[in-house]
Every structure is written in C-alpha cells, then in structure tokens.
Amino acid sequence: MPVSSWADDYDIFDHDYVANPFPVWDELRGTCPVAHTDRWGGSWMPTRYEDVSAIAHDTEHFSSREVLVTPAPEPPEDGEEMVLQLGGEVAAPPITSDPPEHQWARRLILPMFAPKAVEKYEPITRDLCRSLVQDLVAAGKGDAAVGYAQQIPVRIIAKMLGIPESMSETFTQWVRGALELGATDPEVRQEAFKEIITYLFEEVTKRKEHPGDDILSELLAAEVDGEPVPDYHVIGTGILILVAGIDTTWSAIGSAIWHLATHPEDRRRLVAEPDLMPLAVEELLRAYSPVTMARVVKEDVEVNGCPMKVDDRVLLSFPSANRDPEVFERPNEVILDRAKNRHIAFGAGIHRCAGSNLARMELRVAIEEFLRAAPEFSLEDGATVTWAGGQVRGPRQLPVVFG
Numbered sequence: 567m568p569v570s571s572w573a574d575d576y577d578i579f580d581h582d583y584v585a586n587p588f589p590v591w592d593e594l595r596g597t598c599p600v601a602h603t604d605r606w607g608g609s610w611m612p613t614r615y616e617d618v619s620a621i622a623h624d625t626e627h628f629s630s631r632e633v634l635v636t637p638a639p640e641p642p643e644d645g646e647e648m649v650l651q652l653g654g655e656v657a658a659p660p661i662t663s664d665p666p667e668h669q670w671a672r673r674l675i676l677p678m679f680a681p682k683a684v685e686k687y688e689p690i691t692r693d694l695c696r697s698l699v700q701d702l703v704a705a706g707k708g709d710a711a712v713g714y715a716q717q718i719p720v721r722i723i724a725k726m727l728g729i730p731e732s733m734s735e736t737f738t739q740w741v742r743g744a745l746e747l748g749a750t751d752p753e754v755r756q757e758a759f760k761e762i763i764t765y766l767f768e769e770v771t772k773r774k775e776h777p778g779d780d781i782l783s784e785l786l787a788a789e790v791d792g793e794p795v796p797d798y799h800v801i802g803t804g805i806l807i808l809v810a811g812i813d814t815t816w817s818a819i820g821s822a823i824w825h826l827a828t829h830p831e832d833r834r835r836l837v838a839e840p841d842l843m844p845l846a847v848e849e850l851l852r853a854y855s856p857v858t859m860a861r862v863v864k865e866d867v868e869v870n871g872c873p874m875k876v877d878d879r880v881l882l883s884f885p886s887a888n889r890d891p892e893v894f895e896r897p898n899e900v901i902l903d904r905a906k907n908r909h910i911a912f913g914a915g916i917h918r919c920a921g922s923n924l925a926r927m928e929l930r931v932a933i934e935e936f937l938r939a940a941p942e943f944s945l946e947d948g949a950t951v952t953w954a955g956g957q958v959r960g961p962r963q964l965p966v967v968f969g
C-alpha cells in the first residue's frame with residue numbers, strides 16, 4: 567500500500583524511502599517532528615536531533631528490551647533455555663539491557679573494543695581490503711558492496727570470536743536474515759536467530775574445554791561479583807557482537823564508497839589530501855548514518871507534544887537527527903572537512919556504540935585502501951544500485967567501474 571501521509575502513515579520499508587529518505591525527514595522535521603504509523607506493529611518516529619538524543623538518554627521512560635524496528639518473532643523453541651528472553655525478543659546484552667544490569671554487561675565488553683585492542687586488527691584489515699580491491703580492479707569492474715564492503719567486517723569479527731574465516735559467508739546470511747530480510751518476515755528472522763544461537767552454543771561448549779585467545783573465551787573467564795558469567799549471557803553477547811558488528815559497518819563502508827563513486831570532486835580531494843581522512847570518516851558517518859534503533863515506552867510520556875503510551879515502540883532515527891539543520895550547517899551536503907560535527911551515528915547515552923573504535927578503524931582502512939588501489943572509479947553506466955533500510959541502511963548492490 568502506498569504511503570498516504572508520511573506524518574501518520576510512514577513506511578520505513580517503502581522502496582523509494584529506503585533509497586532516498588532525506589527529503590521525507592526534511593519535511594517531517596519542519597511539519598510533524600514526531601511522526602506515527604500503524605504499519606509494522608505501529609511506532610513513533612521523532613526526526614529532530616534534540617528529541618532523538620533526549621529519548622536515547624532517557625532510560626526512565628524508554629526501555630531497550632526491544633530494540634529492533636519491527637516486533638520480535640516468537641522466541642525460538644529449542645534455543646529457549648540458552649538465551650534470556652525479554653519481551654519475546656532474544657536478549658543481546660548490553661544492547662537489550664536496561665539499568666542496572668546494563669552497566670555490568672557493558673563493562674564486560676568495553677575492554678575488548680578499546681583503542682589498543684582494536685589497533686592489533688588494523689594490519690589484517692588492511693591486508694584484507696588490499697586483496698579484495700585488487701581483485702575488483704583487476705576485473706575492471708565489480709560490485710563494491712558484495713565484493714568489498716560486505717566482505718570486510720565479517721572476517722574481522724570472525725577473527726575476534728575465534729571462528730574460522732570459512733564461516734564468513736554463513737555469518738553474512740544469518741545477519742541479513744536477522745536484521746535485513748527478517749525485519750519484514752518474522753519466520754526468516756526466527757530461523758536466523760535460531761541458527762546463530764545454536765552455532766554459538768556449540769562454540770561456547772568447545773571454548774569451555776579448550777579456551778582460546780578470543781572474545782567468547784574472555785567472556786567465559788570473566789567474573790561478575792565473584793560469579794562466572796552465565797552461558798546464556800555469553801551467547802547473548804556473542805549474538806550482539808555478530809549482529810551489531812557486521813552489517814552496520816559494511817553498510818557504512820558501502821555508503822562511503824557510493825558517495826565517492828558519485829561525487830568525483832570529494833574523491834579527488836580525499837586522494838590529494840589524505841590527512842583529511844579522520845574528519846571525512848566522521849562526515850560520511852554523519853551523512854550516511856546506517857543505524858536506527860527502537861525503544862519501548864515504559865510509562866506514559868509526552869515527546870514534543872505527542873502522547874506516547876506504555877509499550878508503544880519508538881524509532882530512534884539517528885540518521886535523521888544527523889541531518890537536522892538546527893544542529894548541522896548545510897546538513898544535506900557532505901563537507902569532508904566539517905569541523906563541528908557532533909553526530910550521533912553511534913547513538914547517545916548509556917547504549918552508545920561499544921564497537922565505535924573498531925567501526926571507525928575498519929571504515930578508515932577500507933576507504934584508504936580502496937582509494938589507493940582505485941583513485942578513479944564511478945558507478946557503472948545503467949547498472950542498478952540497490953539499498954537495504956529499516957534497521958540498517960546501506961547499499962546492497964553497488965556496481966562500479968575503474969579508471
């Protein structure tokens with residue numbers, strides 16, 4: 567059904583909106599800053615920076631027990647005892663935890679993604695990017711989403727979890743099933759989560775007998791208040807790291823490559839001025855923020871005049887917040903050296919992305935190596951670029967030609 571009004575009937579999976587949501591957000595911010603829909607289980611969608619940020623900080627009225635943008639499927643039956651169920655959704659602490667549990671669940675994983683811990687993955691990320699882009703360039707053209715962006719984060723996460731690289735393709739399918747394809751098809755989502763849970767359960771069992779130098783083993787060895795971390799928690803956090811660390815970053819890399827393919831002046835500037843890279847990475851994250859999260863209303867509350875009721879779902883459109891003209895000058899332009907850039911692509915408040923150091927490193931290295939091997943490239947004439955949206959927005963088909 568076509569959208570009758572974006573203010574009270576929006577559809578986050580509308581094909582044109584997924585490909586280009588920016589005009590809709592611009593209109594909503596000006597006319598109806600908290601939109602509503604009955605579609606996909608019903609939700610509210612604030613579009614202004616101030617509102618999105620305020621809700622992300624307000625854990626008193628908004629719970630993270632369901633963070634997916636569409637309602638959860640029934641819990642997988644045979645995975646039930648392995649995972650903590652909250653509101654019917656597979657728990658993935660700390661992203662699905664509220665205070666006070668959130669604090670210890672987050673503290674457990676922060677050291678694994680600290681700058682020093684991430685640094686040691688930079689050389690393998692660089693080698694991987696180099697070899698992927700060389701293959702594409704040698705062919706003269708290729709799909710920069712499938713053949714490049716999509717291949718990078720999954721392999722780094724597999725390394726961190728101590729899982730063979732040969733599982734990368736399977737992980738990619740699972741993560742797409744959990745977030746992208748499953749967002750509009752509960753059966754696909756349920757099946758994907760079941761496969762991930764079953765796999766991680768087996769891996770955790772193996773690590774208990776033969777601990778290794780990986781995140782799952784570290785979590786199993788950790789203690790909270792003198793007690794070991796329960797298996798279901800280790801599995802839940804493993805799910806999160808897989809799901810949060812893969813298509814988020816691949817989407818950010820894909821959008822960055824799309825921008826550089828379609829804006830030759832920015833691409834040439836970045837090639838000529840490589841010192842711009844840190845600012846450019848932040849600007850590309852701002853302009854093409856991939857992630858939208860959800861909250862559930864804990865007690866009746868009003869946001870910008872809109873009455874939200876207990877159990878209502880609220881979408882935190884970090885991508886729209888990051889294009890709010892109240893906060894960013896010329897928000898719809900990519901300004902590679904934008905100096906004032908307090909974007910919230912990684913969220914805000916207690917759930918702010920724990921993997922941001924890793925994401926930034928992967929994005930920077932992926933752009934650097936692509937431009938090094940292919941300073942000149944563009945979209946292939948007549949070829950179709952496709953986008954995924956909803957929870958995570960990014961290109962899924964990105965045909966480019968080199969030279």
Ligand code: HEM
Binds near residue numbers: 660808812815
């Ligand atoms: C460009 C890539 C990424 C983006 C844009 C992104 C974005 C986000 C956002 C918006 C949140 C906040 C969630 C909320 O408020 O409910 C979040 C949380 C989180 N992200 Fe990321 N993320 C990215 C990459 C990663 C990576 C590579 C990892 C690590 C494997 C990761 C791990 C996490 C974790 C563990 C949380 C939960 C933190 C908490 O609840 O305390 N993310 N991310």
